[in-house]
Amino acid sequence: MKNPPFTYHRPEALADALSLLARYGDDAKVLAGGQSLLPVMALRLGRPDHVIDIGRIAEFSKLVAGPGGTTIGALVRHAEAERSADIAAYAPLVAAAAPYIGHRAIRTRGTLVGSVAHADPAAEMPAVCLALGATMVAASLDSTRAIAAADFFEGYLTTALEPNEILTEIRLPAWPADAGGTVVEISRRHADYALLGLACTAEVRDGSISSAALSFFGAGSTPVRISEAEAALVGQAPGEVAFAAAAEIVSDQLEPLSDIHGTSNYRKHIAGVLTRRGLAEATATIGAYA
Numbered sequence: 001m002k003n004p005p006f007t008y009h010r011p012e013a014l015a016d017a018l019s020l021l022a023r024y025g026d027d028a029k030v031l032a033g034g035q036s037l038l039p040v041m042a043l044r045l046g047r048p049d050h051v052i053d054i055g056r057i058a059e060f061s062k063l064v065a066g067p068g069g070t071t072i073g074a075l076v077r078h079a080e081a082e083r084s085a086d087i088a089a090y091a092p093l094v095a096a097a098a099p100y101i102g103h104r105a106i107r108t109r110g111t112l113v114g115s116v117a118h119a120d121p122a123a124e125m126p127a128v129c130l131a132l133g134a135t136m137v138a139a140s141l142d143s144t145r146a147i148a149a150a151d152f153f154e155g156y157l158t159t160a161l162e163p164n165e166i167l168t169e170i171r172l173p174a175w176p177a178d179a180g181g182t183v184v185e186i187s188r189r190h191a192d193y194a195l196l197g198l199a200c201t202a203e204v205r206d207g208s209i210s211s212a213a214l215s216f217f218g219a220g221s222t223p224v225r226i227s228e229a230e231a232a233l234v235g236q237a238p239g240e241v242a243f244a245a246a247a248e249i250v251s252d253q254l255e256p257l258s259d260i261h262g263t264s265n266y267r268k269h270i271a272g273v274l275t276r277r278g279l280a281e282a283t284a285t286i287g288a289y290a
Contacts, residue, residue, distance in 0.1 A: 003041045010053045017054055017166060018141040024050045025163040031055070032074055035102070035110035036118035054166070062169065065090040070172040074114070078107035091172050092285070093132060093181040093199060097124040100183060103191045116152075117167045119159045119222070122193040124183060126153055127223035131181075131199040131215035132172050138165040146171075153222040178210075179203040180285035184278045185218075186270050188261060194218045195262050196270045200278035202238065204286055209233045209242065212279070216271060219256045226250050229275070238283040246279065247272035 011017040021028055029048040031037055032055065040046040054060060054074060062073035065086035072081070072094075081087045082098035094112070101107055101115070101124055115125040116136070129136075129149045136147040138161055152160050161167060185197030199215040212233040216224045229249040236242035256267035 003038065004044065004047045006041075006048055007050045008053065009050060010056060012056045014057055014059060014139065014166075014168070015141075017052055017057060018139060018164070020050070020052050021164045021166065022141045028052055028163075030117075030166055032060075032114040033077065033110040035106050036114060036120070060168065063087075067174060069174045070094070072112050072170045072172070074111060074166065074168050076112055078102075078110050078112060078115075079104070081112060082107060090175050091132075092175065092288075093128050093183065093201060094125075094172070096181060096183040097128050097199065100124050100185055100187075100191075100194070100197070106191075113167050113170055116170060117159065117161065119153055119157050120193070121153075121156060121220060121222050122197075122218040124185070124194075124197065124199065124217060127197065127199040127215040127217035128183065129170060129172075130223045130225055131201055131213040133213075134173075135171040136160075136167055137169045137171065138162075139168045140165045144168075156221040176203055178205055178286060180282040180288070182278055182281040182285065184274050184281065186274070196256065196267045196274065198271070198274040198278045199223075200275075200282045202233070202279060202282045202286075204238055204283060207237060209236050209238055209283075212246075214246070214250065214275060214278070216250075216254060216274075219254055219267065219271065224254065226253055228253060233279070238279070240276070240280075243276045243279040247275035250275045 028050040031053045060073045060075035063076045064071045070091040078101050088095040134149040136152050181201040183199050185194035187194045196218045201213045203211045212230045229246040251268045251272035254271045258264045
């Protein structure tokens, strides 16, 4: 399908991009990798009058991962993160999610920050950010602000970003030495959006779980954490008994929608299965990172 008509802008500096957003507001959309925006436009689900391509803004290519944390700029492609040894060592949950994100061609063009800004609740990266307690950095012409992941996702394809703001980078906290993590999902075919998925982390100290994150995608209008199940794991020895108890809480509390691919009850069952599987895989990876 052909896109609806629009005016194309390609600024080479952040200030210029922000000036365009300040001028056009709700009538403009930001283009990075284009793997979310262009299909939406082709299907006439969005008809911006102005498209602002940030592809030439050099500072958005920043990718820094180390013992102090990870910063991912707005132009970092999924494939770049997937290949990065530093991401694998210091942001392993991002590395675990990468192979599930579309096909290789999509990962080559699509951006991590763009996926988060698009906020599809069935996508992996929003759930990863919620699990890790990421901080989103949004810039406007007048100011820059930090938004916690827990406050960023407001509804289906809806975030806390204002019309005059660009999501310039995502910051992830340092990865603890005694933590493990994984991403598990069920989909109809490889590279399809998941029927349901889980971004999972667990820390184990002195033989017991000290903290855990269970962040589900494809489970609602935003990624969802089940805090009661996370709390039930704390103080427990990692193993099938603790994982099964958490899975029971997840299946009871999660309220996924039904659609043509699966009922709510089917997704609740999947959530329990993925909880047990994810926690087993996450705890098995502890100590495997730098």
